[in-house]
């Protein structure tokens with residue numbers, strides 16, 4: 001009985017957190033709880049300082065409903081996205097709102113001095129954000145590689161050029177409860193948490209990756225390697241890939257394919273493309289064509305929504321109609337490509353997404 005009661009409280013808190021703002025009537029109807037149960041639980045959550053009443057909903061008649069939201073200051077979680085040359089930090093409150101972010105150039109090295117510096121930067125970032133360390137519930141670390149979350153090991157990363165890095169030996173530098181996650185999975189959490197549809201996330205950054213989001217969860221695979229869409233072969237014997245094979249999607253659809261024309265500067269590539277620079281236009285045409293193959297293969301395999309994210313995803317919105325036309329040439333099953341959209345978060349998707357797990361866990365402990 002007590003367990004069921006607690007369970008209702010957790011469900012209500014998570015629902016409010018996912019919705020951002022909601023009303024008692026909506027909670028009761030969406031979670032299928034009686035009004036007295038809803039009222040009692042909301043009262044307890046308000047008394048505990050987890051939920052607050054924040055204004056009223058506009059109403060077309062009758063009494064205006066009070067709006068409920070999570071108290072922003074009840075706790076925070078920090079995210080760190082480690083890449084070959086940068087660390088991106090994000091601080092997120094319990095309403096899932098980013099309250100501060102920062103990107104620092106620091107080339108990755110698998111050395112104690114790097115991890116020590118990483119810890120210092122994290123503590124400085126939290127201090128600058130004006131948040132007491134006592135309010136930090138946990139730190140999520142997003143990594144460009146295959147991660148064993150239970151053992152806290154980065155099993156393999158081509159981007160960082162390391163294998164079997166155990167974070168247990170450096171956890172004193174972090175100084176908070178922490179969790180590791182693959183970068184594409186982290187970005188997928190940012191884009192898809194709370195989404196009601198099954199969705200494939202395709203990450204188009206310096207490498208191509210992805211995630212499979214089913215029943216409101218990421219499908220991990222047996223070896224933590226699910227969603228490695230970058231290494232699906234799209235051309236037999238084609239371009240060499242950094243993984244050692246030929247013809248992988250990564251060799252056609254990573255951001256590197258574009259930015260190698262503009263000194264590794266993706267923004268500059270898109271500026272030149274807009275100016276109609278001939279080589280950029282031609283490479284972009286080819287890129288969209290290859291991307292269309294990947295997207296239509298994913299659609300055929302999973303038959304669900306597809307979100308395009310990563311660095312290139314941040315520029316794709318205005319090209320969706322053109323990409324859609326190309327996809328339709330490869331796919332005779334769908335009437336239109338309305339299952340396809342671009343991500344909401346740009347550079348900080350992975351750092352933001354990796355914090356969300358701690359937010360879920362926080363509500364589990366209520």
Ligand SMILES: [Zn+2]
Nearest residue numbers: 231241243248
């Ligand atoms: Zn490959």
